Amino acid sequence: MGLYQLRVDGNVAQNQEPKVIPMTLVPEDNLTLELDFNDFNRSVVYKGTEWAEPLNGYMNEMKKFIDWQMSIVNPQEYKQEELMKMVMKKKDPMDRYIIKEIRKDADNPAHILLMTNLMPMMGYDNYDPKNIEVLKILHAAYEKSYPGHPMTVNIGSQVAQLEQGLKDYKDFKEKNIAPEIALPNPEGKEMTLSSLKGKYVLIDFWASWCGPCRVENPNVVRLYNKYKGDKFEIFSVSLDKDKDKWIKAIKADGLIWDYHVSDLLGWQTTMVEKYQFSGIPHTVLIDPDGKIIAEKLRGPSLERKLQELFGK
Incomplete structure (x- = not known):
C-alpha cells in the first residue's frame, strides 16, 4: 500500500507538462484507467478499487481549481493578500470534499493523496487549525488498519510537525515568543x-x-x-x-x-x-x-x- 505514479515517457513538447497520474495502490488491486491521452493528467477516471471513487471526486475538484488558476492570466495585477483570498476561496470546495471523505471513510488509501491539500500552502497565515483534527482522525484510522506501515508512521510524523509548526507560529505571532531551534x-x-x-x-x-x-x-x-x-x-x-x-x-x-x-x-x-x-x-x-x-x-x-x- 502506498502512493505511486503512472508516467508515460516520451518526447514532451516544450512547455508541455509530463504525463503523470497519481495512484494509491493496494496489494491485489485490479485497476482500470480511462483517459484521454491528449489530456492525460486531468481526464483520468479510476475504476475497480476501493479508492477509485474518492480519488475520482478529488481529481474533479482539482481540475476545477487548476482551470481557475489557469484563467488568471496576469496574477501580478492583484495584491498578494487579495490573490491569496481568491486562492483560498476557490480551494475551499476541494478542501470540504476531502474533509467529508476522510470523516466518512478515514482509512481509505486515497487519503494518502487527498491529505496533502490539508497542509499549509504558504505558511500558517491562512491555515485552518481544524484541518489538523481531521488529519488526526486519518492517522488514527491508519494506525488501526495499517499498524507499523511506513505510510502510517510518515503521516503521524507529518501531523506532529504540523501541530508543532502551528504552535510555533502562534507563539511567534501572538505571544512574541521565539520558536525553538x-x-x-x-x-x-x-x-x-x-x-x-x-x-x-x-x-x-x-x-x-x-x-x-x-x-x-x-x-x-x-x-x-x-x-x-x-x-x-x-x-x-x-x-x-x-x-x-x-x-x-x-x-x-x-x-x-x-x-x-x-x-x-x-x-x-x-x-x-x-x-x-x-x-x-x-x-x-x-x-x-x-x-x-x-x-x-x-x-x-x-x-x-x-x-x-x-x-x-
Missing part, C-alpha cells in the same frame, strides 16, 4: 536555543555566501567580545548548503562563540517560515524568557540596544 553544529551535535534560557540571546541568520552578512560579522564579533558572559550569547543559524564553506567562513570571520548550527538546506530551511524573514542578515534578540524584544538589529542599532540592556 534544534539543529546540528559543524560536528553534527544538536544544539538548541532553549538551552540558553536565562540569557539574552542574539539569533543571527547568515550564510557564507551572503556579502552583507560577512561585512556585518566584524561588528557582531566586536560586540560579542564586549558583552559576552553570563547574560549574553549569540546563536548563529547558517543558510548555507556547503558545509566546508560554512566552516571556513566561521574561522575566517573569527566567529568565536560556540553556537553555530545549520541544516544545510539553504532557503529551504524551516527557519524561514518559523521566523518569517525573507532576507539575510536577519537578527532576532530575545530576553532570558525567550521573548522577542527586537528584530533586524545591525551596526549602530544593535550596539545601542545592547548598551541599553547592559549599561556599558
Whole structure:
C-alpha cells in the first residue's frame, strides 16, 4: 500500500507538462484507467478499487481549481493578500470534499493523496487549525488498519510537525515568543536555543555566501567580545548548503562563540517560515524568557540596544 505514479515517457513538447497520474495502490488491486491521452493528467477516471471513487471526486475538484488558476492570466495585477483570498476561496470546495471523505471513510488509501491539500500552502497565515483534527482522525484510522506501515508512521510524523509548526507560529505571532531551534553544529551535535534560557540571546541568520552578512560579522564579533558572559550569547543559524564553506567562513570571520548550527538546506530551511524573514542578515534578540524584544538589529542599532540592556 502506498502512493505511486503512472508516467508515460516520451518526447514532451516544450512547455508541455509530463504525463503523470497519481495512484494509491493496494496489494491485489485490479485497476482500470480511462483517459484521454491528449489530456492525460486531468481526464483520468479510476475504476475497480476501493479508492477509485474518492480519488475520482478529488481529481474533479482539482481540475476545477487548476482551470481557475489557469484563467488568471496576469496574477501580478492583484495584491498578494487579495490573490491569496481568491486562492483560498476557490480551494475551499476541494478542501470540504476531502474533509467529508476522510470523516466518512478515514482509512481509505486515497487519503494518502487527498491529505496533502490539508497542509499549509504558504505558511500558517491562512491555515485552518481544524484541518489538523481531521488529519488526526486519518492517522488514527491508519494506525488501526495499517499498524507499523511506513505510510502510517510518515503521516503521524507529518501531523506532529504540523501541530508543532502551528504552535510555533502562534507563539511567534501572538505571544512574541521565539520558536525553538534544534539543529546540528559543524560536528553534527544538536544544539538548541532553549538551552540558553536565562540569557539574552542574539539569533543571527547568515550564510557564507551572503556579502552583507560577512561585512556585518566584524561588528557582531566586536560586540560579542564586549558583552559576552553570563547574560549574553549569540546563536548563529547558517543558510548555507556547503558545509566546508560554512566552516571556513566561521574561522575566517573569527566567529568565536560556540553556537553555530545549520541544516544545510539553504532557503529551504524551516527557519524561514518559523521566523518569517525573507532576507539575510536577519537578527532576532530575545530576553532570558525567550521573548522577542527586537528584530533586524545591525551596526549602530544593535550596539545601542545592547548598551541599553547592559549599561556599558
